[in-house]
Amino acid sequence: MSDHEHTDFREVEVQPTAPFTVELSDDGRWYTVTGPCPVCRVTTVFRVSSGVLGPAKGLFGRRRRRPEPLTGTILVYCMCGYPHAEKPPESPDAGCGAFWDVPVPPPTQGPTP
Template sequence: MTESRTAAHDAELPYAETSLGELSLALAQHIASDGRTLSVSGVCPRCAGPTVSEYAYGLPGIGTKAPWPFRDRRAEDSPDVVGSEVHFCECGHPHPSMPPDAAFIGCGASWRVRTAETGDTPS
């Protein structure tokens, strides 16, 4: 039996607003069953914590033309949020030195994805 090895979440890594640039990562993209949001999940490349970001349809920057409910959400017409947005660590752990007004609870890392595996199935 083969065991998958992944880095453990480094919860003690100090918070630092750090742009990691463009990376080749595998992130999953899922449309919510109600069609209102799209979530992107994966592992933060800085702290190795699991991270999930939600994007609402109809907001600038996510490639949609009309807000819910005026548009039918199907996998074939979902925007490529994985490849088009800046992603932030949202591991949910308040890393040491994280400011109280931080926009996201995580290690402070941000990155873009150069290539990604996406799964556009409803979650």
Template sequence: DTGPAPTPFTHHTSPDGETLTLRGTCPRCLGPTASHYAYGLPGTGTKGLFGRRTPPPTPESALLQEIHYCECGHPHPQLPPDVPFIGCGASWTVTNLQAGTP
């Protein structure tokens, strides 16, 4: 875990409105990384008669709360064979989020 990443990351929604993409530079290996998140954030709904009535988080606030992983696409040494991504394995939170373009 590299902790909070000070470098800027950009985000944009896909043209079909179904995916949110985060792009930036991995703070460990300095490779370009992109993560794609499908809309429909788990844990934001309500259940039952007296469910919480809190508004769902904005895409931006969800990205700032999420822990992100390097997806630079280059297999690095000692990467476990069962990880769902290819990268150096670093994880971080985003602190500098900017609007981007697809």
């Protein structure tokens, strides 16, 4: 069961309200960021290329930040998958429009004891 909040779609930067997990894929190409959306409260899973900040296909440059190497945070968009009122049809997002930064943990490569 989920306690999804049916907020109106709004593109707004928010602060995470709970820790997010950031996992690097086995091949090192993707980060998977998982945690609760601060706005609509449902767990959202966001995948991003490990080399570029933001979605792989930045077709909508309106509010996307410029692609750049990861510098310590991942810009995550809500991907709750629930319908939100007031969402523009051209929006590529599958969520409520909220976005926020999640810190990237330092690489855990190297010899293990």
